[in-house]
Amino acid sequence: MVNISKEEIAHVAELARIELATTELEVATNEVSSILSFVEKLQTVNTDGVVSTSQITKLNGVWREDEVIDCKISRDQLLANTPQTQDGYVKVRKVL
Numbered sequence: 001m002v003n004i005s006k007e008e009i010a011h012v013a014e015l016a017r018i019e020l021a022t023t024e025l026e027v028a029t030n031e032v033s034s035i036l037s038f039v040e041k042l043q044t045v046n047t048d049g050v051v052s053t054s055q056i057t058k059l060n061g062v063w064r065e066d067e068v069i070d071c072k073i074s075r076d077q078l079l080a081n082t083p084q085t086q087d088g089y090v091k092v093r094k095v096l
Contacts, residue, residue: 002036004029 084091
């Protein structure tokens with residue numbers, strides 16, 4: 001089992017600007033140790049002859065061309081369904 005110290009977890013938490021209480025530090029230390037042990041176990045799996053993949057669907061170029069479709073509803077009818085409009089556009093709150 002991989003052992004990681006509480007000090008190492010506290011240091012990483014500090015770098016990530018995460019405040020951990022003493023009990024949270026204990027839990028995080030155990031969980032990270034468990035995860036690292038699992039990764040260590042995965043590294044022992046023989047992957048010789050296994051082809052690397054980046055995706056499994058084999059789909060390429062699945063994007064369609066944009067096309068304008070007449071929806072038979074006027075702009076004014078569409079805008080009438082919005083809470084607020086201004087100068088022919090939907091008015092929304094500022095998003096920063």
